[in-house]
Amino acid sequence: MxxxxxxxxxxxxxxxxxxxxxxxxxxxxxxxxxxxxxxxxxxxxxxxxxxxxxxxxxxxxxxxxxxxxxxxxxxFDFQQVEELYDLRITLERAAMHKICQLPEMPQIVKTLTAIWNPDHPSERAVGSTVRALDESFHCDLVAAAGNREMTRIHREITDRLRIIRRLDFTRDDRVDATYREHAQILASVRAGRAGEAADRLTNHIRISQRAVREITMEKIRETAEAHQSWSRL
The missing domain is CATH 1.10.10.10 (Winged helix-like DNA-binding domain superfamily/Winged helix DNA-binding domain)
Incomplete structure (x- = not known):
């Protein structure tokens, strides 16, 4: 049995x-x-x-x-996606301020800095690995703020957005931008400039949000056209 x-x-x-x-x-x-x-x-x-x-x-x-x-x-419910992104930004901005108010910088910030500031472009992650690292970057920073409920809710939002966020790493220019923007966010956090870190993070997420929406619509259109071609064969 x-x-x-x-x-x-x-x-x-x-x-x-x-x-x-x-x-x-x-x-x-x-x-x-x-x-x-x-x-x-x-x-x-x-x-x-x-x-x-x-x-x-x-x-x-x-x-x-x-x-x-x-x-x-x-x-896809794009209104729901917009609302989830709004909530995600609110939580991550709050995390930036909480981290910068801590008496000692969390070790995870140093670890993330090493990951997102490679000595040479050849050391960058690719494919599914960079997607996983990006997700960890955002989740780890929220967790570092020390609020367990904030961390839990943020993780749930991350799970719900994963299907479209993964598309942000199908283009080399978006991977380049992710490395550059993550490094800038971390530099602001290490310097204790909470407002600057929060603003950089917000801009980073909004740019990614626009990119994944464009890629999503393109993927859906391409696949729909392919389906129509197959049905005519």
Missing amino acids: ATTSKRKESMADRVYEALKDDIFEFRLIPGDKFSEGDVGTRLNASRTPVREALYRLQREGFVEVLFRSGWQVKP
């Missing part, structure tokens, strides 16, 4: 990761509809693990169930 349960759990995890990857890579675009049978056939999985994976993706806000007509990749 235990072995069967583990096997089902493993299959559900595999289906979950495959579908999430399809959504993140825009092979499934916002608004795309599909059935549990479609997923099961494509991934060679039975109904139970497929349903478990879909319910997990539903809880995380990636898909939604349609009454009597299967499932759908949840359409």
